[in-house]
Amino acid sequence: MWDFIVDQLLPILIIVIFSIALFIRVLKQKQRMCRTIHWRKHRKMTIQLLSISFVYLIILLPYAIVYIIRLSGLKNAFSNEFYAYTVFFSYFILLLFPFVCALSLPESLIKLKNFFQLKQQQQTKPTNQPIFTVITPDT
Numbered sequence: 001m002w003d004f005i006v007d008q009l010l011p012i013l014i015i016v017i018f019s020i021a022l023f024i025r026v027l028k029q030k031q032r033m034c035r036t037i038h039w040r041k042h043r044k045m046t047i048q049l050l051s052i053s054f055v056y057l058i059i060l061l062p063y064a065i066v067y068i069i070r071l072s073g074l075k076n077a078f079s080n081e082f083y084a085y086t087v088f089f090s091y092f093i094l095l096l097f098p099f100v101c102a103l104s105l106p107e108s109l110i111k112l113k114n115f116f117q118l119k120q121q122q123q124t125k126p127t128n129q130p131i132f133t134v135i136t137p138d139t
Helices: 002-032 043-071 077-090 093-103 106-121
Strands: none
Touching (some): 002 043, 093 106
16 A cells, blocks of 8 residues: 555656646746746747656556555456556556657757658659660771
């Protein structure tokens, strides 16, 4: 029970609460300084915040819900099978987190886009020129 609360439930709550608090702090600070909010300037922060929170919630929240259901005593075949999948997928957060952070940066998306466009431009295309020429002797 302690392991579940500290390792699973607490990170979900901390990520959600502090992500919302950071977002609200930025909005209030802009409002306090009597400036309009230019979302283009805050796009990077918003994308990072939402993508990291989304990954944690999508992967850990089902595990937490199923675990609480199992602790309450409502065990059936569906919850047992779903629990096995959620435990398995909960380990993917460590693998997905660097990719989510890298893809949330606009600079990396531009580099990735340029890389794939460069690959497409390097493809050779057939030409209609003859492969060999016939040489006749001059006599």
